[in-house]
Amino acid sequence: MDISGKLSLHLPIQSGEGKNGTWQKSGFVVETSNEKFPKKVYFTTWGDTIAQSQAFQIGEDLKVSFDVESREYQGKWYSDIKAWKVERNSGGATNAAPSTQNNTQNHTPNNVGTEKTVTPETFNVTQDDDLPF
Numbered sequence: 001m002d003i004s005g006k007l008s009l010h011l012p013i014q015s016g017e018g019k020n021g022t023w024q025k026s027g028f029v030v031e032t033s034n035e036k037f038p039k040k041v042y043f044t045t046w047g048d049t050i051a052q053s054q055a056f057q058i059g060e061d062l063k064v065s066f067d068v069e070s071r072e073y074q075g076k077w078y079s080d081i082k083a084w085k086v087e088r089n090s091g092g093a094t095n096a097a098p099s100t101q102n103n104t105q106n107h108t109p110n111n112v113g114t115e116k117t118v119t120p121e122t123f124n125v126t127q128d129d130d131l132p133f
Contacts, residue, residue: 005032026050043083053086061089
């Protein structure tokens with residue numbers, strides 16, 4: 001799937017140790033355009049894609065190719081939007097794939113506005129973490 005918009009935020013790089021060795025993760029936020037109600041979308045980047053996303057400046061118009069993944073842990077579901085390609089928008093791209101727009105417009109969470117903000121200071125990674133992801 002693809003989405004286009006302006007880069008509005010880079011998040012700091014995080015790293016840790018896992019069963020497969022050292023890992024790095026980062027993220028960025030893109031604000032969609034060409035919509036009546038622009039949306040902000042947070043993307044996660046891993047490995048080589050981190051440098052690809054960090055190469056752009058705030059305010060640049062981007063096209064992001066991504067996959068959506070959800071997983072269950074102890075009866076709760078967690079979703080992740082993983083960017084696998086980030087490039088400057090050539091101007092002819094649509095805002096999002098049609099299947100993505102149709103599915104997201106009709107599903108509004110009941111707990112809008114109750115999300116907690118996670119800052120780098122509050123996000124600590126330890127080796128004792130029992131989460132499977």
